[in-house]
Amino acid sequence: MIEENWGLLGHDWAVNMLRRHIQEDAVRHAYLFTGPPGVGRRSLALRFAQALNCPQPPAPGEACRACRTCTQIEAMQYPDLSILQAEHEGGTLKVEQIRAIQHGLSLKPYQGRYRVAIFLRFQEANPNAANALLKTLEEAPAHVVLVVMADNPDQLLPTIVSRCEGLRLRSLPVERVQTFIQSRGTDPDSARLLAHLSGGRPGYALRLKDDPHGLELRTRWLDELHGILSSNRIRRFAYAEKLTRDKEETRQVLELWGSYWRDVMLFSSGSSIDLTNIDRMQEIESLGKMIDLSRARRLVMDIENGIDRLDKNVNARLLLEVLLLDWPFVGSERK
């Protein structure tokens, strides 16, 4: 049986393109999959690896998804498949990791037709690792397929981007993600919330579903946002200090707050169809009535710039202090 769209949710055009490359024997030696985290980059790469290597494909460019090769690839335990990434999200992908697979790539595949190397979150590669990949891209033998991933091509060396066939994956309609999450046994209301929070990224929605701690954190951080709005300067400084003890966490808080202020902005602009934080509608509405559109827009932009600057290693605490002092005061008692 042939599964439609390689059994994936969305990205049909990307599947069609990769399938055609296999059918026409025109597989490129390097691809770059970009798109927001959780949109489906890794799933697409694994299905591609299956279609490249399945020994009994039901049709050209397909994979059976049942044989030993296909199941090993799905489990990321296949001898001709290497997956490289920084040891944790927000970490660094190091040159030693690339060197460790270079020799293997030069050898003929053990079992399959292609050796496939997948580089997750390559924006986390340090300069030496990026240069090592560049060398690998230039020297890769015909039996090698490299799949590089990043959120955005701008995060990588232009020389890497130009040597890869680029596929940019976009978020799916929220309703589609909702249906998908519901099919995994979640009630309609929760599925709707998860789909909205994910902004149309099925993998991200699934991760949220299986991570009650992440949802609790979200609630806490949104409550803290409101705590800040009703706080005086001194308490805002204290928040800035507390929130910047861990860089990755600071980033996550800022992304969440950015999505929240974006909702306020959308509400102020009179378009509330695409809100993300739909479980906080009442608060968002009352903030949207209090703050005019240009102010809301500036709060969103300040957070986006803040995230960029955080990635460039500016002093996080100082950044948060400036950001939080600029937020409006909303509350009854001003101390």
Ligand SMILES: [Zn+2]
């Ligand atoms: Zn198979």
